[in-house]
Amino acid sequence: MRTLKIFGWLSHFLWASMLLLTIFFGILVYSEFTSSYSETWFIEFMGKEIHKDSQKTYLLTFMVLCLGIYVLYFYAITLFNLCVRKFEKRIFFDLSIIKRFKKIGIIFITNYIAILILGKIFSIHSAKDITNSTDFSSSVLEKLDSPLGSLIIGFFFLVLSQVFKEALKQKQENELTI
Amino acid sequence: MRTIRILDLIITILFYSMLGIGTIFFVIYTFFLFGIDLGIKTTTTFSSKNDDLLYLILFFNFIFYSTYTYSIFLFKQNITSFLNFNFFTDRVIINFKTMGIIYILGNIINSLIIPFFKQHIKIDFGFDNNLLNFPLNGLIIGLFFLVMSKVFQIAKNQKKENIELKQENELTI
Numbered sequence: 001m002r003t004l005k006i007f008g009w010l011s012h013f014l015w016a017s018m019l020l021l022t023i024f025f026g027i028l029v030y031s032e033f034t035s036s037y038s039e040t041w042f043i044e045f046m047g048k049e050i051h052k053d054s055q056k057t058y059l060l061t062f063m064v065l066c067l068g069i070y071v072l073y074f075y076a077i078t079l080f081n082l083c084v085r086k087f088e089k090r091i092f093f094d095l096s097i098i099k100r101f102k103k104i105g106i107i108f109i110t111n112y113i114a115i116l117i118l119g120k121i122f123s124i125h126s127a128k129d130i131t132n133s134t135d136f137s138s139s140v141l142e143k144l145d146s147p148l149g150s151l152i153i154g155f156f157f158l159v160l161s162q163v164f165k166e167a168l169k170q171k172q173e174n175e176l177t178i
Numbered sequence: 179m180r181t182i183r184i185l186d187l188i189i190t191i192l193f194y195s196m197l198g199i200g201t202i203f204f205v206i207y208t209f210f211l212f213g214i215d216l217g218i219k220t221t222t223t224f225s226s227k228n229d230d231l232l233y234l235i236l237f238f239n240f241i242f243y244s245t246y247t248y249s250i251f252l253f254k255q256n257i258t259s260f261l262n263f264n265f266f267t268d269r270v271i272i273n274f275k276t277m278g279i280i281y282i283l284g285n286i287i288n289s290l291i292i293p294f295f296k297q298h299i300k301i302d303f304g305f306d307n308n309l310l311n312f313p314l315n316g317l318i319i320g321l322f323f324l325v326m327s328k329v330f331q332i333a334k335n336q337k338k339e340n341i342e343l344k345q346e347n348e349l350t351i
Contacts, residue, residue: 003328007321014318092329105181152192153319155185159257160326162181163265167333174340 004087011084015077022074029063042134044123062122062137069111069144076107093168101161108154115141115150186257193250200243207236242287249280266334274327281320 043050043058050058079100086097124137211233252273259270 003321003324007318007325010318010321087325087329092332152185152188155181155188158181159185159260163260166265167336170333170337170340174336174343 008084008088011077011081015081018074018077022071025067025070029060029067032060032063040127041136042125042127046121058122059124062118062124065114065118066140066144069114072107072111073144076104079104093164093171095168098161098164098168101157101164105154105157105159105161108150108157110154111144112150112154115144182257182260186254186261189250189254189257193247193254196243196247196250200247203243204240207240211236238287242284245280246284249277252277266330266337268334271327271330271334274323274330278320278323278325278327281323283320285320 041055041059043055045058083097083100086092086094091097119138119141122137123135125134126136127134256270256273259265259267264270
């Protein structure tokens with residue numbers, strides 16, 4: 001079970017680093033609420049250019065939604081970490097693991113859809129002269145998205161939840177037969 | 179069952195598109211290596227002194243892409259197996275193990291070896307041609323599949339025990 005140990009360490013490390021990054025992003029978004037707004041931004045919402053007066057609201061909404069997606073990822077990794085802890089205790093087919101896998105699957109699929117929609121409706125540039133380097137919204141969403149990966153991983157976790165349910169049923173049958 | 183069907187559909191689309199893209203790239207690279215002009219705008223920064231290195235890198239790229247496509251094929255096989263209610267079979271366990279090994283090796287090659295060579299070679303076809311950037315590529319995913327292989331092995335043993343116990347029970351009755 002050496003693989004499980006290495007996997008456990010990596011999973012704990014991922015959780016800890018994500019916790020630090022979540023705090024860091026939280027502070028960053030909070031500072032945007034308190035700081036004065038720079039008027040150099042170019043913001044489009046559903047293809048329409050946003051007027052200067054309401055630009056800050058749109059920018060903050062976008063940032064809060066992105067933070068929400070990241071927090072959801074963090075929650076999914078927390079659930080996954082709890083499953084890994086159970087695995088380390090040699091508990092594989094447990095009702096809590098089945099429920100957690102289902103939740104992780106739903107989170108990954110939801111985030112995939114959310115990122116897809118955010119990318120379509122928001123276009124935020126840090127400067128009026130639009131270039132690739134000023135594309136703030138795409139670069140943020142790119143960091144949150146793993147191309148197709150999150151959708152596949154999401155469905156895979158949902159499938160795993162069903163498979164583990166089947167295994168638990170078999171285990172219970174086994175115990176009843178004894 | 180609907181979830182498995184959706185996953186099966188996604189994996190099938192991914193597998194066939196990877197196969198198609200891989201074949202197109204293989205043909206383009208082959209023509210490129212033999213110096214046949216296909217009319218595609220390319221910019222190559224590579225010294226002619228290191229021709230062997232260029233062939234080696236392209237060969238590794240091709241091998242890596244092929245193994246990755248193969249891993250998606252194995253994943254597709256497992257999902258088909260799940261669709262037929264065959265969850266804990268030897269085939270599923272071996273497939274998960276092979277996939278795990280492929281992703282771990284892929285991650286090591288991608289993060290350690292490729293960046294070293296990237297300074298020496300750049301072939302640009304005018305669009306994003308990073309063939310090594312795959313959706314499921316990652317150390318954690320690789321190890322996760324290896325763990326899954328172990329978990330499925332345990333479940334398979336339990337199932338076997340279950341059948342044996344049932345047979346014993348029936349014989350006793």
